[in-house]
């Protein structure tokens with residue numbers, strides 16, 4: 244097995260999906276969380292950013308390329324090309340939604356009341372709820388997102404909506420099939436173990 248080192252900050256952010264894939268696959272890796280000397284470490288990173296996955300000393304950048312690669316090693320990418328592309332599609336869509344939430348709400352300098360208004364009156368009704376409607380309909384008739392087998396798309400759905408629940412407590416209230424999938428992923432032994440042992444961080 245190759246030697247893996249995942250380099251990122253001490254946060255979930257763009258590295259957490261890869262960490263969940265490592266956990267699911269029981270694949271050993273070094274979880275290298277940069278602490279304090281970013282200016283120095285930045286020079287070593289291709290493109291000057293993280294996450295970077297070192298595979299036997301060779302760097303791979305871009306969070307979704309990293310997560311997809313680790314998912315493949317963990318048996319979480321379908322063999323069928325169209326099913327694999329279906330997973331890519333929902334992962335990309337979720338990435339877009341989460342990027343908007345982080346940019347406009349989590350990292351914005353707006354007052355808390357304005358953040359709440361933005362979330363309630365704009366992002367939820369225009370972006371998140373229509374997405375959840377379609378996803379809930381799809382998950383009502385199937386075991387996992389793409390087929391009868393779990394994939395990294397399921398892990399990403401569970402990760403993203405668990406994280407959104409910290410901003411909007413009842414985000415899944417009207418979407419029971421999505422809620423069921425999120426709970427199913429969280430009840431996997433490998434994921435439960437990761438969640439109970441990972442470093443505690445705010446984001």
Ligand SMILES: N[C@@H](CCC(=O)N[C@@H](CS)C(=O)NCC(=O)O)C(=O)O
Pocket residue numbers: 256257285291292293294304305306307
């Ligand atoms: N498209 C890249 C974006 C990477 C990115 O924005 N990384 C941020 C942390 S989340 C970073 O390295 N920031 C520090 C810097 O740019 O100096 C990805 O998805 O991996």
